[in-house]
Amino acid sequence: MSWFRRVEKGIVTPTEQKKETPDGLWHKCTCCKTVISKAEHRQNLYTCPSCSFHDRVNSHEYFEILFDGNEFKEMDENMSSSDPLNFVDTKAYPDRIRETQRKTQLKDALRSAHGKINGLDLVVACMDFNFIGGSMGSVVGEKIARAIDYSRAHRIPFLMISKSGGARMMEAGFSLMQMAKTSAKLALLAEEKIPYISLLTDPTTGGVTASYAMLGDFNISEPGALIGFAGPRVIKETIGKDLPKGFQSAEFVLEHGFLDFIVHRKELKDRLTNLISMLAPAAGQEQNTPAAKAGLA
């Protein structure tokens, strides 16, 4: 029976002819390596059912998770960055922006929208890490400022979802100014007693941690998120000491008093609803605020 004998020797199958399960059906957890179907992973809101590892998701997914029926009105959706410094590194900044826009189908590293979560009005600004590392440039700052103005004008609570590597190098000082601008706007929001909840997701670092991400009436986070200002390597080299275990994880930051609580993504919507109804019994009722009078909307 020559069937079971290999007649030709040294058969090499080109990669494209190999018969394997097609990519994109299965998801392997980065942390515990459990394999589940992509559909199940999505149903689990991109978290692992066995170890609770939270995969990074972007504004598209957060809006879908939070807004009732995925219905929302996006604000300033066409705002895009200019190049005030004529900045060139490995490529010119405008080219980098155009290329990233094409790849990600985003205009910049943040999208803002208003809609309802469990029937309550909410303004949400959410960062997108896949747009130049979620870096905070003038567009990110301006969109946050305008989203806060909308919150003030309509007396709707504001939720910020941070996910960022920090300030955008290509805009240098213009990026750093966004820290002051957004902080000042948040101070106005606080003066008018409109709730601000800051959700820090993996990773929240640099100028974002040093400004709006830590200024919430409630600062909350997803499990395991990296939260810090400078990266661990820089700190280790500066202080010349080994860093404690779990340094800069959400759990470590919570234990040291910088967070109010950590929430699993599957409980996020309900916990936020509870918080908002507790903080703003009159949420959504437009009043005669200074911002409303000035016609900010």
Ligand SMILES: [Zn+2]
């Ligand atoms: Zn896992």
